[in-house]
Amino acid sequence: MNSTISVDLSGAHAFRDFAQEWRARMGETFALASYSRATVGSFRARSRGFRLRDVMFNRFESAAALRTTGPRAGADDHVRLWIVHRGTWRFAEPGGAEHTVPAGRFLTQTGHLSHFATTPGHTVQVLVLPAAEILRGEGTAASGPADSPEVRLLTAHATMVSRVLDGLGPAGIDAARETLLELARAALRGGLDDVEPRLAPALAQAARDLADRRLTDPALSPAALARKLNVSVRTLQRAFASEGQSPGAYIRDRRLEEARRALTAPHRRMTVSEIAARWQFADSGHFARAFRSRYGRTPSEYAALAASGTDAAQLKM
Structure with missing residues (x-):
């Protein structure tokens, strides 16, 4: 059942x-x-x-x-x-x-x-x-x-399973169950086998959860996430690679997304430079280049189009 x-x-x-x-x-x-x-x-x-x-x-x-x-x-x-x-x-x-x-x-x-x-x-x-x-x-x-690394991994995996369980086939259900058991044993032992491939999705999810809470922290980095989760940077990179992304790219993309939200917030008070600083871009130029690469427009152009009422789907193209 x-x-x-x-x-x-x-x-x-x-x-x-x-x-x-x-x-x-x-x-x-x-x-x-x-x-x-x-x-x-x-x-x-x-x-x-x-x-x-x-x-x-x-x-x-x-x-x-x-x-x-x-x-x-x-x-x-x-x-x-x-x-x-x-x-x-x-x-x-x-x-x-x-x-x-x-x-x-x-x-x-x-x-x-x-x-x-x-x-x-x-x-x-x-x-x-x-x-x-x-x-x-x-x-x-x-x-x-x-908040131990092992418990973080366990709860991240359990939360992920709750979101996708209805769509899992028999092989996916087997893998989800075995990973829950392995992570629970790790939580009780206070350690885990970080080369176990079934742990990669849980490790990547736990790292994303941590990163999402620390996006404005200048010390946030793949190495900082790996230390917090008690694994090597290489292990963390392998976990993300199985999903076609790197931990550094995830941090950058999430910061850009939050910066985009700030640019289009009603009654925005922060300048483009202040938004760049809040989301840990080195300077306005670096922010503008990264933003244009992701959204096809500079931050100022994007904000002006949003203020004019341009459809959100068109803005993200």
Whole structure:
């Protein structure tokens, strides 16, 4: 069974609608636990994720606190990897062991949970994976930073899978699942095999995500991305090459795109020189040459045509 879920719910019947959609998309293997009455009554949440055979991924955001009243029924031979981005999650296991995971950390947990609870305004990504293929004789407990290179790669790949799963054929599904498992093992070990070709798409996506957040940073470079992801520059270049691009070209193209948006913004206040400086072009001349090469016009010509009401599709030709 393979399926995706994407819901954004609030209102009186939000939890009921969420539970119905979850059951239809995720099945009994990943059934929901019982939730407290307060949780059901104040439920407002956004959920984005997928089921890929025996693997489940979900990014869950909620303004309200959550609390379960007990474990879900049935056998549990999975490893859960909780990656907390906002708020705090608390997990209790049968027998009384309790774990608290603050924002910026991840925790793995196996077997049954007696319950879990969250603070209001939380965001978490959770992966549920087959224990037999993840643990392989290693310890069952692991915790670490949510922004480690291995976790970045894992979440980048999972997010990418959620976007394309509906269009994947059998070979693509096999590759997507195996890469999720390999990256999850790397997150638990704190290292990865950077020559594994199946990791290239996840590595390239993680690098793009990092670059997009640092486009105005003068220190952004392929080498800086490679250091942050704990791989060699050559490994990063190979990952991008599999998609027909280099990391340097990606950074340049994204900066040009953001500069183009700034040039055509309503009530623009920045000059062409200021836009060039903000998006880290050496000078106005360098910016103008790069911009003309990409869009066929100088920045000033492009901005003037946009102000005259020229169709956006014609501007990008």
